[in-house]
Amino acid sequence: MPKLIDYAxxxxxxxxxxxxxxxxxxxxxxxxxxxALANDPATLQRTWESVKAVxxxxxxxxxxKEMVYVAVSVTNGCGYCTASHTAAARKAxxxxxxxxxxxxxxxxxxxxxxxxxxxxxPIDKAFEEG
Amino acid sequence: MPKLIDYAxxxxxxxxxxxxxxxxxxxxxxxxxxxALANDPATLQRTWESVKAVxxxxxxxxxxKEMVYVAVSVTNGCGYCTASHTAAARKAxxxxxxxxxxxxxxxxxxxxxxxxxxxxxPIDKAFEEG
Amino acid sequence: MPKLIDYAxxxxxxxxxxxxxxxxxxxxxxxxxxxALANDPATLQRTWESVKAVxxxxxxxxxxKEMVYVAVSVTNGCGYCTASHTAAARKAxxxxxxxxxxxxxxxxxxxxxxxxxxxxxPIDKAFEEG
Amino acid sequence: MPKLIDYAxxxxxxxxxxxxxxxxxxxxxxxxxxxALANDPATLQRTWESVKAVxxxxxxxxxxKEMVYVAVSVTNGCGYCTASHTAAARKAxxxxxxxxxxxxxxxxxxxxxxxxxxxxxPIDKAFEEG
Amino acid sequence: MPKLIDYAxxxxxxxxxxxxxxxxxxxxxxxxxxxALANDPATLQRTWESVKAVxxxxxxxxxxKEMVYVAVSVTNGCGYCTASHTAAARKAxxxxxxxxxxxxxxxxxxxxxxxxxxxxxPIDKAFEEG
Amino acid sequence: MPKLIDYAxxxxxxxxxxxxxxxxxxxxxxxxxxxALANDPATLQRTWESVKAVxxxxxxxxxxKEMVYVAVSVTNGCGYCTASHTAAARKAxxxxxxxxxxxxxxxxxxxxxxxxxxxxxPIDKAFEEG
Numbered sequence: 001m002p003k004l005i006d007y008a009x010x011x012x013x014x015x016x017x018x019x020x021x022x023x024x025x026x027x028x029x030x031x032x033x034x035x036a037l038a039n040d041p042a043t044l045q046r047t048w049e050s051v052k053a054v055x056x057x058x059x060x061x062x063x064x065k066e067m068v069y070v071a072v073s074v075t076n077g078c079g080y081c082t083a084s085h086t087a088a089a090r091k092a093x094x095x096x097x098x099x100x101x102x103x104x105x106x107x108x109x110x111x112x113x114x115x116x117x118x119x120x121x122p123i124d125k126a127f128e129e130g
Numbered sequence: 131m132p133k134l135i136d137y138a139x140x141x142x143x144x145x146x147x148x149x150x151x152x153x154x155x156x157x158x159x160x161x162x163x164x165x166a167l168a169n170d171p172a173t174l175q176r177t178w179e180s181v182k183a184v185x186x187x188x189x190x191x192x193x194x195k196e197m198v199y200v201a202v203s204v205t206n207g208c209g210y211c212t213a214s215h216t217a218a219a220r221k222a223x224x225x226x227x228x229x230x231x232x233x234x235x236x237x238x239x240x241x242x243x244x245x246x247x248x249x250x251x252p253i254d255k256a257f258e259e260g
Numbered sequence: 261m262p263k264l265i266d267y268a269x270x271x272x273x274x275x276x277x278x279x280x281x282x283x284x285x286x287x288x289x290x291x292x293x294x295x296a297l298a299n300d301p302a303t304l305q306r307t308w309e310s311v312k313a314v315x316x317x318x319x320x321x322x323x324x325k326e327m328v329y330v331a332v333s334v335t336n337g338c339g340y341c342t343a344s345h346t347a348a349a350r351k352a353x354x355x356x357x358x359x360x361x362x363x364x365x366x367x368x369x370x371x372x373x374x375x376x377x378x379x380x381x382p383i384d385k386a387f388e389e390g
Numbered sequence: 391m392p393k394l395i396d397y398a399x400x401x402x403x404x405x406x407x408x409x410x411x412x413x414x415x416x417x418x419x420x421x422x423x424x425x426a427l428a429n430d431p432a433t434l435q436r437t438w439e440s441v442k443a444v445x446x447x448x449x450x451x452x453x454x455k456e457m458v459y460v461a462v463s464v465t466n467g468c469g470y471c472t473a474s475h476t477a478a479a480r481k482a483x484x485x486x487x488x489x490x491x492x493x494x495x496x497x498x499x500x501x502x503x504x505x506x507x508x509x510x511x512p513i514d515k516a517f518e519e520g
Numbered sequence: 521m522p523k524l525i526d527y528a529x530x531x532x533x534x535x536x537x538x539x540x541x542x543x544x545x546x547x548x549x550x551x552x553x554x555x556a557l558a559n560d561p562a563t564l565q566r567t568w569e570s571v572k573a574v575x576x577x578x579x580x581x582x583x584x585k586e587m588v589y590v591a592v593s594v595t596n597g598c599g600y601c602t603a604s605h606t607a608a609a610r611k612a613x614x615x616x617x618x619x620x621x622x623x624x625x626x627x628x629x630x631x632x633x634x635x636x637x638x639x640x641x642p643i644d645k646a647f648e649e650g
Numbered sequence: 651m652p653k654l655i656d657y658a659x660x661x662x663x664x665x666x667x668x669x670x671x672x673x674x675x676x677x678x679x680x681x682x683x684x685x686a687l688a689n690d691p692a693t694l695q696r697t698w699e700s701v702k703a704v705x706x707x708x709x710x711x712x713x714x715k716e717m718v719y720v721a722v723s724v725t726n727g728c729g730y731c732t733a734s735h736t737a738a739a740r741k742a743x744x745x746x747x748x749x750x751x752x753x754x755x756x757x758x759x760x761x762x763x764x765x766x767x768x769x770x771x772p773i774d775k776a777f778e779e780g
Contacts, residue, residue, distance in 0.1 A: 001249075001250040001648065001733070002249050002250065002749075004251075004252075031254055032251045032252055032253070032254050033242070033245070033246055033249075033251050036245075036246075036249035036250075036251045037245065037249065039249070039746070039750065040750035040753070040754070042573070042750075042754075043245075043750060043753065043754045043757075046569075046570060046573060046754075047241070047242065047245065047757075049566075050238050050241075050566060050570070051238060051242070053234075053562070053566060054231070054234040054235050054237075054238045055235065055238075058227070058231050059225060059227035059228040059230075059231050060197075060228055060231045060232065060235075064194055064197070065231070065235050067190075067194070067198065068197065068198060068201045068232060068235045068236065068239070069235060069238075069239045070378070071198045071201050071202055072201055072202070072205050072235075072236055072239035072240060072243065073239060073243055074374050074377045074378040075202050075205050075206065075374060075377075076205065076240065076243045076727060077373075077374075077377050077466060077467050077468060077727050078243035078246055078247060078727060079253065079377075079380070080246040080247075080251045080252075080253055081239070081242060081243050081246050082377060082378060082380065083253045083254075083257035083258075083380065083391070084253075084254070084257055085239075086257075086378075087256065087257050095189060096429070097188070097189035098189040098190055099392075100189075100429065100430035100432075100433060101184070101188050101189050101190045101195070102190065102198065102378075103374075103375060103378045103379065103430070103433065104183075104184040104430070104432075104433045104436075105184050105185065105190075105195050105198045105199060105202075106198065106202055106374050106378060107184075107371035107372070107374050107375050107378075107433075107437075108180050108181060108184045108185075108199075108371060109198070109199045109202035109203060109211070109215075110202060110206065110370045110371050110373070110374050111177070111180075111367035111368060111370050111371040112163070112177065112181070112211060112367070113202065113203055113206045113208035113211050113337075113370070114334050114335060114337075114363075114366050114367050114370050115163070115166075115167065115173075115177065115363060115367050116163055116166075116208055116210040116211050117208060117210075117334045117335075117337050117339075117342060118330070118334040118342060118346075118362075118363045118366060118367075119131075119132050119163075119166035119167065119169070119363065120131040120132065120166075120339070120342065120343065121134075121162050121163050121166045121210045122134075122162055122210075123162070123209065123210055123213045123214075124161055124162050124213075124214070126217065127213035127214055127216075127217050128213075128521065131343070131518065132359075169356070169360065170360035170363070170364070172360075172364075172443070173360060173363065173364045173367075176364075176439075176440060176443060177367075179436075180436060180440070183432070183436060200768070204764050204767045204768040205764060205767075206337060207337050207596060207597050207598060207763075207764075207767050208337060209767075209770070212767060212768060212770065213521070213770065216768075226559070229522075230559065230560035230562075230563060232768075233560070233563065233764075233765060233768045233769065234560070234562075234563045234566075236764050236768060237563075237567075237761035237762065237764050237765050237768075238761060240760040240761050240763070240764050241757035241758060241760050241761040242757070243727075243760070244724050244725060244727075244753075244756050244757050244760050245753060245757050247724045247725075247727050247729075247732060248720070248724040248732060248736075248752075248753045248756060248757075249753065250729070250732065250733065258391065261509070261510040261603070261778065262509050262510065262619075264511075264512075291514055292511045292512055292513070292514050293502070293505070293506055293509075293511050296505075296506075296509035296510075296511045297505065297509065299509070299616070299620065300620035300623070300624070302620075302624075302703070303505075303620060303623065303624045303627075306624075306699075306700060306703060307501070307502065307505065307627075309696075310498050310501075310696060310700070311498060311502070313494075313692070313696060314491070314494040314495050314497075314498045315495065315498075318487070318491050319485060319487035319488040319490075319491050320457075320488055320491045320492065320495075324454055324457070325491070325495050327450075327454070327458065328457065328458060328461045328492060328495045328496065328499070329495060329498075329499045331458045331461050331462055332461055332462070332465050332495075332496055332499035332500060332503065333499060333503055335462050335465045335466065336465065336500065336503045336597060337597050338503035338506055338507060338597060339513065340506040340507075340511045340512075340513055341499070341502060341503050341506050343513045343514075343517035343518075344513075344514065344517055345499075346517075347516065347517050355449060357448070357449035358449040358450055360449075361444070361448050361449050361450045361455070362450065362458060364443075364444040365444050365445065365450075365455050365458045365459060365462075366458065366462055367444075368440050368441060368444045368445075368459075369458070369459045369462035369463060369471070369475075370462060370466065371437070371440075372423070372437065372441070372471060373462065373463055373466045373468035373471050375423070375426075375427065375433075375437065376423055376426075376468055376470040376471050377468060377470075379391075379392050379423075379426035379427065379429070380391040380392065380426075381394075381422045381423050381426045381470045382394075382422055382470075383422070383469065383470055383473045383474075384421055384422050384473075384474070386477070387473035387474055387476075387477050388473075388651065460638070464634050464637045464638040465634060465637075467633075467634075467637050467726060467727050467728060469637075469640070472637060472638060472640065473640065473651070476638075486689070489652075490689065490690035490692075490693060492638075493634075493635060493638045493639065493690070493693065494690070494692075494693045494696075496634050496638060497631035497632070497634050497635050497638075497693075497697075498631060500630045500631050500633070500634050501627035501628060501630050501631040502627070503597075503630070504594050504595060504597075504623075504626050504627050504630050505623060505627050507594045507595075507597050507599075507602060508590070508594040508602060508606075508622075508623045508626060508627075509623065510599070510602065510603065521769070521770040522769050522770065524771075524772075551774055552771045552772055552773070552774050553762070553765070553766055553769075553771050556765075556766075556769035556770075556771045557765065557769065559769070563765075567761070567762065567765065570758050570761075571758060571762070573754075574751070574754040574755050574757075574758045575755065575758075578747070578751050579745060579747035579748040579750075579751050580717075580748055580751045580752065580755075584714055584717070585751070585755050587710075587714070587718065588717065588718060588721045588752065588755045588756065588759070589755060589758075589759045591718045591721050591722055592721055592722070592725050592755075592756055592759035592760060592763065593759060593763055595722050595725050595726065596725065596760065596763045598763035598766055598767060599773065600766040600767075600771045600772075600773055601759070601762060601763050601766050603773045603774075603777035603778075604773075604774065604777055605759075606777075607776065607777050615709060617708070617709035618709040618710055620709075621704070621708050621709050621710045621715070622710065622718065624703075624704040625704050625705065625710075625715050625718045625719060625722075626718065626722055627704075628700050628701060628704045628705075628719075629718070629719045629722035629723060629731070629735075630722060630726065631697070631700075632683070632697065632701070632731060633722065633723055633726045633728035633731050635683070635686075635687065635693075635697065636683055636686075636728055636730040636731050637728060637730075639651070639652050639683075639686035639687065639689070640651040640652065640686075641654075641682045641683050641686045641730045642654075642682055642730075643682070643729065643730055643733045643734075644681055644682050644733075644734070646737070647733035647734055647736075647737050648733075
């Protein structure tokens with residue numbers, strides 16, 4: 001499998017990204033995800049720039065954004081992303097009660113999505129303007 | 131396809147659920163989704179009871195919960211649920227700026243989930259206690 | 261989009277497959293799915309041979325197999341397949357009560373799959389032998 | 391990751407659910423899935439009540455329902471659910487021949503779902519009334 | 521639903537992106553996808569910059585990249601993306617024979633992915649080094 | 651879990667398939683995937699015949715086909731298939747630069763698929779003819 005590249009072994013372009021990640025997240029080292037992406041510095045940079053931009057505080061705060069990230073990762077069954085973003089969400093303030101409610105919503109949504117599929121429900125006119 | 135059952139044609143068990151939905155959501159009529167589920171009153175009731183419970187205010191507020199619902203529906207490609215829950219989220223206070231940021235997070239998460247898969251990233255030890 | 265090829269316009273290799281489908285399913289014409297696949301007679305034949313083999317009576321009867329096909333199609337959100345296989349399941353004996361129960365199981369399974377993901381449940385030792 | 395809560399450590403509300411699971415399934419202990427959900431007793435109860443209801447004998451028998459559950463879990467790639475429900479299906483009477491046929495149907499359905507997507511097959515008029 | 525924003529109505533930041541898309545792709549107008557994203561100029565720009573970068577000629581040529589894009593879109597069941605990227609692939613040189621083979625591979629891969637899940641196949645040691 | 655059946659323990663029908671796999675792929679032994687499928691010789695044969703047919707050189711060469719297989723497997727999150735087909739793609743000539751670009755396209759496609767869903771983009775008329 002692709003090797004994980006530590007800071008010490010990373011080319012300058014990758015190190016620059018690692019530095020920005022560490023500074024932005026206030027961590028001593030980057031996650032394995034970034035060490036794997038360092039195999040392709042262009043993708044590493046583009047991916048980090050996207051993540052940094054979309055996860056920054058805005059109309060939605062970072063905690064909400066991390067919980068959305070967990071919801072997507074759980075829906076897709078990505079074990080790595082579920083683990084890493086659940087940790088990030090906790091760091092951003094997600095309590096156990098929030099996590100429990102988040103999981104309950106994700107599960108229910110995945111259920112009703114399929115009921116809508118199976119019952120072939122037509123979209124209500126009211127939703128077409130919006 | 132399964133027919134949509136209006137209140138006027140619904141059996142008493144289904145009407146009781148329709149009444150509760152309308153009261154809880156403060157609407158004059160229920161969505162097509164519930165009219166389709168009325169074909170199976172047991173599933174209609176069980177599904178509504180779950181949705182009512184998991185979407186109620188709690189550690190997470192209803193707006194956040196609706197946005198999570200949208201995130202899951204968009205990830206799964208459920209057109210009906212995307213339309214209905216986007217409308218519900220707006221009704222709960224989601225602005226266009228929030229919607230835009232939500233979409234950006236969902237898209238990014240779906241991308242990085244696959245990078246984690248393709249690069250076969252091992253879960254960091256730090257996430258195993260979490 | 262790829263055109264649908266009717267029997268009258270189909271090359272001999274495709275017609276042979278159409279004949280076998282009609283004979284096996286006791287129908288006057290094939291579904292749009294097969295008319296689309298007729299654009300690639302090799303895939304048409306290979307796909308039909310697979311479907312014919314896996315859907316034949318065996319340890320599982322055709323009704324159960326059609327309901328499984330619906331379950332997969334609903335899970336994946338394939339509108340065409342949901343419609344065509346729901347019709348096939350009804351033709352094979354699926355009643356409305358069976359359909360309702362099938363949908364309820366599919367919805368519940370899609371929910372608990374995500375709870376298992378989100379709670380990162382380790383596989384019980386008892387399940388490793390089997 | 392969320393801890394697994396054994397019966398001995400579970401709060402009364404969770405123990406009541408564990409008791410019902412053990413009684414209903416005639417087992418000495420509950421699966422890891424339920425031990426994980428015990429972190430959120432409300433979700434534990436609601437999930438068990440749903441599973442108990444939808445998996446009970448009805449128009450479809452429990453064996454068919456467990457095989458549908460396996461089909462969904464395999465389609466979604468949920469390793470935990472595939473393992474646990476395959477075991478449950480065997481306990482309910484699924485033979486190796488049934489399992490083999492089930493897998494063959496699931497695989498074929500996942501293939502033809504994508505052919506229908508890629509060839510953009512329009513739904514036959516005959517399926518619109520159903 | 522979000523409105524589609526034409527060039528004439530687009531803010532300067534969005535117009536700049538539209539201009540670059542049209543120049544890069546040698547087209548007179550942009551697709552509906554970009555008109556929808558113009559509701560959020562930041563996401564419009566970031567998405568276009570990513571697409572432009574990843575779809576440019578490199579170790580893989582644009583035709584192969586477009587076919588991969590179709591494969592992903594068909595797997596996910598995204599109707600819009602399947603339509604738009606199939607058109608783009610044809611424009612880049614995909615013949616009907618290539619399309620047919622692409623669909624056959626995508627279908628087969630979606631089938632064997634589930635067989636690997638259902639049979640719980642352990643990864644061969646030989647694949648762990650790479 | 652289903653046992654892996656080695657050549658020495660395989661029934662004649664399965665051995666014949668193993669022989670053909672080894673001859674076609676020029677390998678000394680078959681992958682775990684085939685050893686698992688050997689539990690159902692009919693599915694083993696049908697699956698191999700499909701894989702052999704669709705992955706053969708044609709309008710698309712085997713390297714492109716293997717990369718498409720990786721793209722689908724990564725999208726679906728199938729760990730086994732990602733590992734085995736990444737190895738096969740390397741064997742067919744995929745360089746690290748090709749792998750990196752492939753991953754970047756897959757990630758981007760999974761992102762834009764969801765933007766198209768969330769923004770509910772209508773298919774452009776130009777794409778309806780094709």
